[in-house]
Amino acid sequence: MNTDTLTGTATDLGGKLKEGIGAATGDKTLQSQGKADQLGGKVQQTYGEAKDVVEDTIRPVIDYVRQFVRERPFASAALGGVLGIALINTLRGK
Incomplete structure (x- = not known):
């Protein structure tokens, strides 16, 4: 529970x-x-609850990606290059 949720409830x-x-x-x-x-x-209470959901959902993914990059730097660089090429090709319409 964050301050937005508490403030919204009080309001x-x-x-x-x-x-x-x-x-x-x-x-x-x-x-x-x-x-x-x-x-x-x-509205403020709902915003606070949404922030909590995003924090609880996204934070583990970010932590996993950081751990993957630390443990496998070369695989991460190769994956980043492949994704970069795919993005460029998508933007160019190929």
């Missing part, structure tokens, strides 16, 4: 509280501000 809860107070007092402006805060909080 969402604050928005719910603000909406509840607005409903209790009959203040439509406060209610709509609460709903807007909830939406912003949910």
Whole structure:
């Protein structure tokens, strides 16, 4: 869990509280501000969760590639050359 997830959750809860107070007092402006805060909080919370998923998914791949390059530098260079040639040929339309 990162700071975006925590901040988004707190903003969402604050928005719910603000909406509840607005409903209790009959203040439509406060209610709509609460709903807007909830939406912003949910967006930030979702962004934080997405960052966690990317970190958990991509980080092991990057670590594996780094280990492969350290253990097999010549194979890595050859693989990089082949991929480079394939990319150039793809961009040239061959």
